[in-house]
Amino acid sequence: MLRTSPVQCSESVWFVIPAYNEAQVVGDVVRGIQNAFHNVVVVDDCSSDATGDNANKAGAHVLRHPLNLGQGAALQTGIIYALGQGAQFVVTFDADGQHDVQEVFKMLEVQAETQADVVLGSRFLGEAKGMPASRRIVLRAATIFTRLTSGLDLSDVHNGLRLMTRSAACRIRLEQNRMAHASEFLDQLKPLGMRVVEAPVTISYTEYSLAKGQRSSASFRILFEIIAGWLRR
């Protein structure tokens, strides 16, 4: 059982996994997490396959959106659920197998040492196995953009592996339903006065995750969603 600090027992850590048509891998992802942690909630974003069933059989709590809303909406739903279950720490984790649960131990250690509100995984401080060159270029550009908009000097601004304290999770509110939620998340941290640190993590790109994941060209759509979000305010 994990005991990095008296507060950080595995019972107090909740994993939130947004998932859409990940029946092939979600069971393995959930089981991998549950080798070390107890509480996993998978938010099935109206998948057309057996994502929800496979996640539930593997031992996860499963919430199912009645219509497809997007990863941002699924994350917020999962965070609200985890907080309702008494989570003291919330970890956002991808369903496609790119993340390694062992990295979360390091992130919890970093949180315990720094008392950060949010610990962000960074593949550029760690390792990005099999990352296409085009993805690297787009992510570097996103880093520069995020430095300008959020005021945060981060090395990896589009990493789904994040750790938040309960207090941080209660204050952050994701209203961007689709992929622009990643930028929206970062944009909220400085105005909320949160202490943010990065931790090196390994992201493993597989044939499955590359085929399943968003294309680099989707960055234009994300930029449009970000601008639309500013106008809405």
Next chain:
Amino acid sequence: MIIKLILIALLGTCIVYVSMQKNRPAFISNAISLIAVCAIVLVVFPDLSTIAAHAIGVRRGADLVIYLWIVTSFALIINLQLKLLNMHRDITDLARQVAIGSARTPKEEAQPSDAD
């Protein structure tokens, strides 16, 4: 002359319909009614649009009407877009409540049944 009657009838119907809408803020109903009344006046006295156009530096009354229509259309589109965004937010909140309310907890391991 027939076209004037048709336009006046349509605009009049618009005024009646808007005034019957109780779930709309009063200033929006009033604004729409005012625009419709102005449109009826211009239909009955088309030269007024030319006088108004000249007063503000537009060459023809028809051009002024078109410009006003473009501005009004943009305002309507932006208003609709904002309503759509709010509706989308409401749908998200509702879907979230449904998802959380019907949460499935982890399946317990099947217990071996007792033999008879």
